[in-house]
Amino acid sequence: MKTMTKSFSCVNMKNAIQSRLVTRRRGMSPSEFMADVESTLSQSKDPISEYWRKISPKQSSLTRGRAVSGR
Numbered sequence: 001m002k003t004m005t006k007s008f009s010c011v012n013m014k015n016a017i018q019s020r021l022v023t024r025r026r027g028m029s030p031s032e033f034m035a036d037v038e039s040t041l042s043q044s045k046d047p048i049s050e051y052w053r054k055i056s057p058k059q060s061s062l063t064r065g066r067a068v069s070g071r
Contacts, residue, residue, distance in 0.1 A: 024036070
C-alpha cells in the first residue's frame with residue numbers, strides 16, 4: 001500500500017474558516033446574521049453559492065419572514 005503525506009488538513013481549514021466567520025458575525029442579531037449569510041452567498045463564486053442561488057427563490061428568507069432553523 002502506498003503511503004501519502006497530506007499537504008494540508010481539511011479539518012484545520014474548516015476550523016480556520018469557521019473562526020473567521022464567528023469573529024466577523026459576533027454580536028450580530030439573527031436578522032443581521034442572515035443578511036450577512038445571504039449577502040456572502042449572493043456574491044460568492046464558490047460552487048455551493050452558485051447552487052444556492054440556483055435553487056433559491058428570488059425573494060430572500062428575511063423578506064418572507066421565515067424562522068431560522070435552530071433559533
